Amino acid sequence: MSTPASDAGTLEGTLFVVAAPSGAGKSTLVNALLEREPAISLSVSHTTRPPRPGEEYGRHYYFVERVEFEREIAEGIFLEHAEVHGNLYGTSRTTVAELLCQGKDVLLEIDWQGARQIRKSKPDCVSVFILPPSRIELERRLRGRASDSAEVIERRLHNSREEIAHAHEFDYIIVNDRFEDALGDLQSIVRAVRQRSALQWRRHETLIAELLA
Ligand code: GDP
Ligand code: ADP
Ligand code: 5GP
Secondary structure, three states, X not given: OOOOOOOOXXXXXXXXXXXXXXXXXXXXXXXXXXXXXXXXXXXXXXXXXXXXXXXXXXXXXXXXXXXXXXXXXXXXXXEEEEEEOOEEXXXXXXXXXXXXXXXXXXXXXXXXXXXXXXXXXXXXXXXXXXXXXXXXXXXXXXXXXXOOOHHHXXXXXXXXXXXXXXXXXXXXXXXXXXXXXXXXXXXXHHHHHHOOHHHHHHHOHHHHHHHHO
């Protein structure tokens, strides 16, 4: 007899938070994870940063002017927001809430300040910090990405120490040395979280009732 995929009504999805110093490989890892785990929804942030070449409105970010962002903060539309590398970034409260209510897992790519705010309002979230394998490699990746000016790269390198100093606040830390290994580590965290007994007990109520009968 086959078991239904889900016995329980809609269970709220899990909120994943991923942070890293700029250039550690966070976006590349997250994009590869989403190919392997397409059921995860990536939250698209709002930012006052100007778009990089190739970045699209609504796909990479909702690019907005600072006055508009500040108005949105006052209106309370953000679940969290923070100033990072001189730009404002924020996560939409309603988008995340709607996806979680539909039972979808949601992933936020945010900085440590935002992660701290999320932990307060959503203590069940699962947070992951990505470290580069060395400072030299971090610098090489930031420069190699060739998407930012020399000044922006210097600022990001300078800010990386502050970001890394908060890594211990996260549930998991992954060192992104060999890409495939780091991707496997990230995927294994997602898969383990999905098998947590509190979720599985509800997801498989009918199966468990039958097994206990
Ligand atoms: P990259 O991730 O280093 O390539 O650069 P970005 O300019 O895309 O992001 C800059 C920083 O802002 C990173 O630390 C992100 O994690 C953070 N960030 C992006 N979106 C959000 C957000 O919605 N909220 C918060 N708090 N931080 C964000
Ligand atoms: P972040 O989102 O953390 O700022 P990116 O995902 O943009 O970082 O990655 C920065 C650069 O490093 C990109 O050019 C990416 O292709 C490269 N990169 C990511 N992971 C690795 C890895 N394990 N080995 C070598 N290069 C990597
Ligand atoms: P970038 O400008 O390179 O895309 O992102 C720079 C930093 O901003 C990254 O560390 C990224 O995680 C962070 N960031 C992006 N979106 C958000 C967001 O919505 N909230 C917060 N707090 N940080 C964000």
